[in-house]
Amino acid sequence: MIDQEMLVKPDPEDGRLYQVVGGIDHEGKPVEAAVINERPLTIFLNGREIVTAMTIGDHPEYLALGYLLNQNMLRPDDEVRAVDYDAEIETVVVRTTRQTDYEEKLKKKIQTSGCAMGTVFGDVMEKFETVTLDSQARFHTSWLYGLQKAINTMPSLYLKTGAIHGCVLCEQDRPLIYMEDVGRHNAMDKIAGYMFRHGLTTTGKSLYTTGRLTSEMVIKTVQMGIPVLLSRSGFTAWGVDLARKAGLTLIGRAKGKRFVALAGTERIVFDADPTQAHDEPGHLSRKGSRDDE
Known part of the structure; x- marks a missing residue:
């Protein structure tokens, strides 16, 4: 049933x-x-090289x-x-009608804490x-428990290989779009690209990530207009501070x-008995390795 309802x-x-x-x-x-x-993927905007990102190589246009x-x-x-992908030279060229101002933006580029060249x-x-x-x-707690079960038991590259992050666009207790990549920010960008390309709205949506709730993940979620961000991992102080300033609901350490919840707690509806939820032993995940990397 979940597979039939999922877009990706x-x-x-x-x-x-x-x-x-x-x-x-x-x-x-x-x-x-x-x-x-x-593998590397070089992104161009209107003929100008913007960045080369390391990625697993799926959904390059959305990324x-x-x-x-x-x-x-x-x-x-x-x-x-147009969005033109050339697999042989591993490039994507995005072409827009409007002249963009990316040259000024490139001058302000800084490195962040995101893994894999965030x-x-x-x-x-x-x-x-x-x-x-x-x-x-x-956001209902019953949805959270349903999402955890659906996402954590779904066949994925994480369960097969580890060394990868996943982000999931959700609607109530249903996963809609599940993207994976070597960097959690890449997986988030793929979801943003899909939503843009297919005109998906943010109404009733939340985001789930397997990685840390960092400033970068909070910024991306807010810019996408999604009011709830979830993770089975922990927080950074700046991530929490930005979430509070933006009015984002931030829920972490979600296991069993x-x-x-450290921000936006007014959105949470406690409609499930936590004693009835499936619990997880300790703080370890797949094959005993920590999942908050």
Whole structure:
């Protein structure tokens, strides 16, 4: 039922995204392990090279669009004439009708804490500070418990290989779009690109991520206009501070029946008995490795 309702879901059987490598285990016995592939993708905007990101290589068009949107280099009302992907030279060219001002934005580029070459530009805060999130939106704890079960048990590259992050666009207790990549910011950008390309609204939506709730993830969520951000991992202080300033509901450490909300708590509706939720032992996840990387 979940698969029928989802617009995009992980494809752990796509052999282009991973490879099997031989090695030995802790007892010195031969083993084989699936390891994720990562490759460069260079993004151009109207003929100008913007950035080269490391990615697993799926959904390159959505990644390019979402990246440019979340860096405030594309506006939501921009008309995109074409998105051209060349697999041989690993490039995506986004072409717009309006002349963009990306050259000035490139001068303000700074490095952030996002893994796998996450970048943010100095003026993204201009858009962040003008966004008004839906104050009437509500998020039910029953939805959280349903999402955790659906997402954590769904076949994915994470379960197959580890070393990867996932982000999920959700509607109430249903996952809609599940993207994975070596960087959580890439997975988020793919969702933003899909929403832009297909005209999806943010009404009734939330975002789930497997990674830390950092400033970058909060900024991207707010810029996308989504009022709720969830994670099974923890927080950074700046991420919490920005979420509070923006009125974003920020829920972390969501494992089993437990969670902690540090911002936007007025949106949370406690409609489920936590004693009835499936609990997880301790603070460890897949194969005993910590999932807050």
